[in-house]
Amino acid sequence: MAKTATKTPAKQSAIAIEYENSAGHKNMLQLIQLRWLAVFGQLSTILIVMFGFGIHLPLFKMLVVLICLIGFNIASHLRWHERVYVTNGELVFALLIDVFSLTAQLYFGGGTSNPFAFLYLLQVILSAVLLEAWSTWIIVAITSVCLAGLSLFSEPLPLPPNETGGLSHLYVAGFIICFILNAALLVFFITRIGRNLHARDAQLADLHQRAVEEDHIVRMGLLASGAAHELGTPLATLSVILGDWRRMPEFKKNPELLEEISEMETQLQRCKSIVSGILLSAGEARGESAVKTTINTFLNDLTKEFTSTRTIVSFGFDNQIQEDIPIVFDTALKQMVCNVLDNALEASPDWLRMEVRRQEDSLIFTVVDSGHGFDPVILSRIGEPYQSTKGRPGSGLGLFFVVNVARKLGGQVMASNREEGGAIVQLSLPLSAIML
Template identity: 40%
Template sequence: MKTQSSTDIAQGAARRNLAYLGRMRWIAVAGQLLAIWGTVMLLEVALPWRQMLPVVAFLILLNLVSAWRLRRGQTITDLSVAAELLMDVACLTLLLYLSGGATNPFVSLFILQVILAIVLLPRRHAAAILLATVAAHGWLTGNGVPMELPHLWHGDGPSFLNLHLQGMFLSFLLAAGLLTWSVTRITANLRDRDAQIQTLRQQMLEEDHLVRLGLLSSGAAHELGTPLTTLAVTLDDWQTLGAPQGAALEEKLAVMQRELSRCRQIVSEMLLSSGQERLEEAHGMRARAFLEDAIQGLRLPVRVRVDARCDPVIMADPMLEQAVRQLLDNAVEAGSRAIRITLSPDGPDQLAMVIEDDGPGFPADILADPGQPYLSSRDGVGRGLGLYLTGNVMRRLNGEMRLANLPDGAQVTLLLPILEDAT
C-alpha cells in the first residue's frame, strides 16, 4: 500500500470539498429553475425569465467544468475554489437584479456564500468573498428590475400569506438546510484530513526514530568490530598456543579489559543516544570543526585528509555525524588506504561535502539504486544499510546524497543546506 504524503491528503480533502460545493450548486440550480417556473406560471408574476435562464445555464456549465476537473484529477487550489464562489456570487447578483434587487427576499442567500468561504478558504480568500457579497448587496439596494408581487395569495387573510414574508421564510429555510447539509459534511471532511495528517506525522516520527536507531546500531557494529576482533584473536591464540604466564599474561589481560570496557562504552553511548531527541541535540556548527569531531571519535587505520575550501555553519546533527562515520568505516572495510574529504560551496546556500577514497568503487547495482537497503558488495547479516540510512538522514536535513565511481576509487557527495556563510 502506497503511503500518502501530507500534500496528497490535503488535495484529497480539497477535491471532496469541491464535490460538495458542486452538489450544492446543482440543488441551487434546481431551486432557481423551480422558483422561476412557479413565479411565472403559478403566481403569474412578470419576470424577465429569458434573461434569467442564461445565468442559470452558466451555473450548469460551471458545474460541468468543475466535475470535469475532478474527473481528470487536476490540482484543486484555494484560488480556484474562491473563483468558483465569486462566480456563484456574481450569478446570484444577476438573478436578484432581474427579480427586484434588494427587495427580493432571497437576497439573504448571500450569507450562504460567506459561510462556505469561511469554512473552505484561508482568511484572505474568505475576506474577498465577504467584500464581494457586501458590495453586491449594496449595489442591489439601489438597483434592480422592479417585481410586483400580489400582496395576498387569496384575498384577505393572515399576514403569513403575504408573498414577501413567504419568500423570506423560504429563503431562511433553504439557507439553513443547505448550510446544515454542507457544513457538517465539509467539517467532517476537514476533521478526517487533519486526522490523516496527524497519523502521517506520527509515522514520520516513528520512521525517523527507526532510522536513528539503525544508524546507531550500524555505527556501533562497526565500532565494536575492532575490540571484538582483538578479543577473538587473543582467545584463539590462547586456545591454540596456550595462555602466557607471568607478566605477559597480565599485559594481555589488561588489553582484554580495555577492549571490554570499550565495548561497554560503545553500547552505553548507543543506548543513551537512542533515547534523545534529534532536534534537541542538533545545533549550528562550522563544517570543518564538525568533521574533525566526527573523525576524532574513530580509530581508523588510514589517514583522513580534510580540504576545507569553505567553512560555513551547518546543522551539526548527531545522525549526520554517525552517517559520516559510517561512510568512512565503509571505505576502510572496502580496502581504501587513503580518504580525502573536501568542503566546497555548491551554490549560494548549499555545501558539498565530498568523501573520496582509493578503494574498488561501488558496484553497478548500488550506483543504480543507492536508496535500496541491503545492497552490499560484502557478505554478512545487516550489510548494505549504511548508504540507505545515510540517504534517509540527508532527506531529513533537506539535503541530498550522490554516489559516483572515480578512475581510482569511489566518491560520495553529501549536499547540505548552509545555515550561515563563513566570515
C-alpha cells in the same frame, strides 16, 4: 551506514500542503454538489413563481444565467475528476462564480426586494468554513458590494394586482422558504465539510507522528552505526582468537572444547549479522546489499538460518506459496522477519509457527506463538518505540523497527491475541516492493 529516510522540514511542509489540497478537493466536490442543488432550486423557483403565483419574470435572461452555471459546473466536474488537489485560490474562484450567478438571478428577480437575497449568507458562511481568513473577507466584501448594488440597480419584480408590496404574504413566504433552505443546506454541507476537515487533521497528525518516529529511527541509525564501528574491532579480535584456539593442539585433542568453540563462532557470527541488520533497519528499508533470489529460496534460507542459530524446541513452517516468484531482498527484509520470530520465540520458547502465503498482490507472513500474549495496552500501541513489558532499557524496539520497515515497503503489521493463549503477528508486504 545506509541512507536515512528522514523527511526534511521542507519535505514535511510539502506533504502537509498536499494533505491540505486533498481536503480541498473533497470540499470542491461538495461545492459541485451544492451547485447542482442550486440549479435545481433556481429552476423550480422560477417555474413556481411564474406558473404558480402568476408573476412574470424575464425567463430567457434567467435561463441564460442558469445554463452558464450548468456549463461551469460540468466543466468543474470534469476538471476535478482528473485533478485531486485544490488550492485555496481555486475554491475562492468557485465561490465567486456562485456569488455572481446569484447576483445575476437576483438582478432579474427584483434585487433586494427578493427574499432569496439572504442566500448571500450561505456563501459567506461556506467561505468562512472552507477558505483562509483573508479569502473569507474578500467574499464578505464582494457580497456586500453586490447586495448594495442590487438595492440601487435591478429589474423590478411585477407583483400580482392583489399584492401591495412591502411585507406581503408572498415576501414572507419567500423569506421562510429561504430560511429553511439556508438552514438545511448549512447543516448538511457544513457537517460533511467538517468531516473532511477532521479527516485532514487526522492525516496531518499521522504525518507528524510518522515524522517523529522516523526521526527516532535516524537517531537509532546513528547509534547503530557508531556501535557497529565500535564493536567491529572486538568482534574481529574474538574471531581471530577463536580461530587460533581451534588450531591449538590442546583444543584439537578435546572434542568437547572444539564443539564449544564452534558454538562460540556461530554466536559471534550471529552478533555480527544482528549489528548489520539493526544498522540497515534503522536507516532505510532497502539496504545496499540487495540479492536476487526467489521467494521460496529466501524463505528456506531464512528458516534454516533461524533454526540453526536459535535454541527452539518446536518450530513449524508452512509455506503455501506455489509459484516460486523472483524477488530482490536485503538484510533489512530478513531482519524484519527475524525480529518478529525472535519476539515470538522469547515469549514462547517451546513452540513457534510461521505461515507464509500469497493473498492477491501481497505476501502475508503469520507468526503464531503459545506465550502469554500481548498486554491490551501494548496491543493498542503496536509499533511505538519502548512499548514492552520486558522491563529492560531499550526493549520494545523490535516491533518498532518491523512496523517502520514494513511501512516503508508499503506494507503493514497487525497483532492480536489467540483465544487459546499466545499471540499472532501478521506481516503484509506488497509483492511489487520486492519482486523483480
